Amino acid sequence: MNQSTISCIVVEDDPLPRADIVGHIHRTPILRLEGVFKDAMSAFNHIGQGKGIQLVFSDILMPGISGMELLKSLASPPLFIFVTASHEYAVESFEYNVADYLVKPYDYPRFLKAVDKARLQLGKAGIQETKSFITVKSGYSNLIVKHDDIFFIKADRVYVEIETLNKTHIVQESLTNMLEKLPPDRFMRVHRSYIVNLDYVEKLTPREIIMQGSIGNIPLGSSFKEAVFQKLGIG
Incomplete structure (x- = not known):
């Protein structure tokens, strides 16, 4: 350290x-x-x-x-x-x-x-x-994904789906471990099953996060709402 x-x-x-x-x-x-x-x-x-x-x-x-x-x-x-x-x-x-x-x-x-x-x-x-990317196991290979390319990460049983600019990567990893690999100033857990890249957040409602472009809407967990609003400077 x-x-x-x-x-x-x-x-x-x-x-x-x-x-x-x-x-x-x-x-x-x-x-x-x-x-x-x-x-x-x-x-x-x-x-x-x-x-x-x-x-x-x-x-x-x-x-x-x-x-x-x-x-x-x-x-x-x-x-x-x-x-x-x-x-x-x-x-x-x-x-x-x-x-x-x-x-x-x-x-x-x-x-x-x-x-x-x-x-x-x-x-x-x-x-x-200190890195600008994460490395995750994908089958027998090591997958390198840039922070800038990640829109959100979704948990799906024992896998996570990493939604990026070009494709969706499915890897066997926990959402908690994924969060640890990402810079906390840019990425945040907003739901039991979702991590989002705050750079791509466009709007917030009491129940949803609306992402830029056609990425789609992300549910906002009630236990995460206060921290998310605080992080984004919303009273």
């Missing part, structure tokens, strides 16, 4: 586990603690202020908004490490490409292993952001 430390926050309603995470963070030189929150909504507001948070340590089961709902509500979320007493959400969490899933109780070496996974993942994302 270019940065010497990783900026992080803690989201945990229970004071004892919260103190454990904070203690581990202070013990880990690579981590820089930027905030501690007792509920997910406070964390959501903090992340939305654009403070450059890179990593979130979050419980899942909390009053009001859960940690999982917090992750899903963010259009361009930081990397998450879930810290929870339940195994129940492990499979779903990894579908959203979390760095790790810590089950309480855990020790400091296990915590450090999770941090190292996050460090590696953030490092890869940083490398991708």
Whole structure:
């Protein structure tokens, strides 16, 4: 990574586990603690202020908004490490490409292993952001697609459809992984099944994104609407 430390926050309603995470963070030189929150909504507001948070340590089961709902509500979320007493959400969490899933109780070496996974993942994302294209597997070949050529990306079961200027590429990849490969200032998740290139957005309605030309309309997910409007400067 270019940065010497990783900026992080803690989201945990229970004071004892919260103190454990904070203690581990202070013990880990690579981590820089930027905030501690007792509920997910406070964390959501903090992340939305654009403070450059890179990593979130979050419980899942909390009053009001859960940690999982917090992750899903963010259009361009930081990397998450879930810290929870339940195994129940492990499979779903990894579908959203979390760095790790810590089950309480855990020790400091296990915590450090999770941090190292996050460090590696953030490092890869940083490398991708310097490029003007993405590389994806297409059969036995590596497909190079320029950012400028991408209109939108649509999830279709275990595949994604990359809609470009010239054709539609169908590749076996998750939408979350695709989002990580793309620059967040130009691409945004606007629906559970769609990522759009903001450069080609022409109009917005409460339920749809109208793209330029004859690209077609993209549904706007209710949980993504506020972030999309904010990103595009619409009150």
